[in-house]
Amino acid sequence: MPGAAAVRVAVDGPDVAAPGDLAAAVAERLPALGRPAVVVLAGGFLRPASVRLEHGRTDPDARYTDWLDAGALAREVLDRVGPGGPAEYLPVLWDVARDRAARAAYRPMPPRGVLLVPGPLLQGVGLAFDVVVHLRVAPAARRRRFPAEQAWELPVFDRYDDEVDPVALADAVVLADRPEHPALVLQGRFS
Template identity: 75%
Template sequence: MAVDGPDLPGPAGGVTGPEVLARAIAERLPGRSRAAVVVPAEGFYRPASLRLEHGRTDPDARYTDWLDAGALAREVLDRCGPGGPGEYLPALWDLARDRAARASYQAAPAGGVLLVPGSLLQGLGLAFDVVVHLRVSPAARRRRAPEEREWELPAFDRYDEEVDPTTLADAVVLADHADRPALVLQGRLS
């Protein structure tokens, strides 16, 4: 399951976004007899030399160059999907140290749910069974984005225009106001 959307400050200065939602879902699934694991897409970002080749604040690079979608597919989705060995790599790249994470493969829980939170995940051909999209309008993104991350906003505008993630998702969480999200089911989940 993909949990797609921007990470933005929420109420009382806390961060809201795909990873927060994915972890909340993962906490509730064992009570429904489903084990869950969260594998953030950020662990599959490219090295800084590739990701930041056009500078630290290039919105086009943010949109196209940060995520190594091939590695995420190969090391997580394909391995946990049908015919795969039932294991996943929790991270390929350590962003803080800008070097290989050197993580070991982990066994996926039998009959469990794999949640991959991240930004700009749709439209890449990744084999997600279900996609939940956190929809934050352009106006709300501009209102909530910290000044040091405003350069990213055109990447999300382009994503909305080119991919239209709301129409591709199975469920949409309207998240203009992080303290009052609203769930809209569509597609296979409705």
């Protein structure tokens, strides 16, 4: 992207699709192609528990709208490595385990770098990604693969499919119903 320190890539998908694993694998291979890569987990930009869990620990509506601090992710990561930004990023904002600020320092974005941001529900919230890869897990596969203690999240991803239609918005889709046999579908400007 002209004037940007990095190409900003979303790796969007539910936890059962392991977006963090895919982002890490891509980041490991990119330097051999002359592109340094950085992974910033969207999970490091969740809101404090007092906001996330205000309506309870298993509220699907709150999970959908209140967990990710999209404004902080944009301000502290995406905008800073985008056009006109200072070419640095914050690796994590919030320590979810301790429920307090992580107090991390800004890090420089390597020149010609690729910033990979893995996590769920990244589309449709106004985040400035240059490329979006969506890990598609069909509703039936989600129901089979979600751990019992996370089954309350299933309506969140059904709603995301209905309201945002992440498959239609993505530049590339990885069909991830069977993680041992993913299938890549290129669309948009990559088709």
